[in-house]
Amino acid sequence: MGPNGGGKSTLVRLLNGLLKPDSGAVRVLGLDPAEKPFEVRRRLGVLFQDPDNNLVAPFVEDDVAFGLENLGVRREEMRERVKKAIRDVGLEGFERREPHTLSGGEKQRVALAGILAVEPDVLVLDEPTAMLDAEGRREVLDRIRKLRRTKTILHVTHHLEEVLDADRILVLNGGRLVADVSPERLVLDAGLLRENRLALPPVLRISHELGLGFCRTPEDLARAILQKAAKRAELR
Numbered sequence: 001m002g003p004n005g006g007g008k009s010t011l012v013r014l015l016n017g018l019l020k021p022d023s024g025a026v027r028v029l030g031l032d033p034a035e036k037p038f039e040v041r042r043r044l045g046v047l048f049q050d051p052d053n054n055l056v057a058p059f060v061e062d063d064v065a066f067g068l069e070n071l072g073v074r075r076e077e078m079r080e081r082v083k084k085a086i087r088d089v090g091l092e093g094f095e096r097r098e099p100h101t102l103s104g105g106e107k108q109r110v111a112l113a114g115i116l117a118v119e120p121d122v123l124v125l126d127e128p129t130a131m132l133d134a135e136g137r138r139e140v141l142d143r144i145r146k147l148r149r150t151k152t153i154l155h156v157t158h159h160l161e162e163v164l165d166a167d168r169i170l171v172l173n174g175g176r177l178v179a180d181v182s183p184e185r186l187v188l189d190a191g192l193l194r195e196n197r198l199a200l201p202p203v204l205r206i207s208h209e210l211g212l213g214f215c216r217t218p219e220d221l222a223r224a225i226l227q228k229a230a231k232r233a234e235l236r
Ligand SMILES: Nc1ncnc2c1ncn2[C@@H]1O[C@H](COP(=O)(O)OP(=O)(O)OP(=O)(O)O)[C@@H](O)[C@H]1O
Pocket: 002, 003, 004, 005, 006, 007, 008, 009, 010, 011, 049
């Protein structure tokens, strides 16, 4: 997380070997991405912020299959994985469309499907929901949450509510790492939030106002309110 121009997308490009560091060193799973970009890209899948940087093939289905082709997956299995990935992002029926005819959100879904099909060890997603409609955003976040069980995910976002269940939140500002904290710590640090132009999601503003502790979702908040009300009624 961090303000516009903080350095998030630059970090993503460094991890993928698209940029070389002016100083210091980058290692991904022990490999230098500038030296071994193809080995790194096989294990670290990147969804870029700009949808036009994500698509390469003439048709949607080829684009989703692109990463798999480079991996030497069997044709039969490839077809299955492409089909499943396209279904997972809600783009059935788009298989033979040309990527340049798609909307921004549709392009991002195609790119995401391509990464999901490869299932690399590490997923790097630069604002993956920024262009999606509300339902698409929920679907993608659900999918990311499930993948977290087996993969490392670096999720760049401006929306704190999307990462309240993250293991760590790294804040980048002015090209520097200014914080590496748990979500629970971050939401209590008003100074850190303000200095980095981060806003508390409404669900947390309400739970703070009511003294209810850390609520990640509206459902958590509703439960906490009902519990508190029940306790009050008991005391009376
Ligand atoms: N190729 C480049 N040449 C010069 N400056 C660049 C280049 N790429 C990025 N920058 C600058 O580096 C800074 C960090 O940019 P970056 O894209 O990493 O920000 P970000 O944290 O992803 O921001 P946003 O939230 O707006 O996506 C910005 O000030 C940007 O203008």
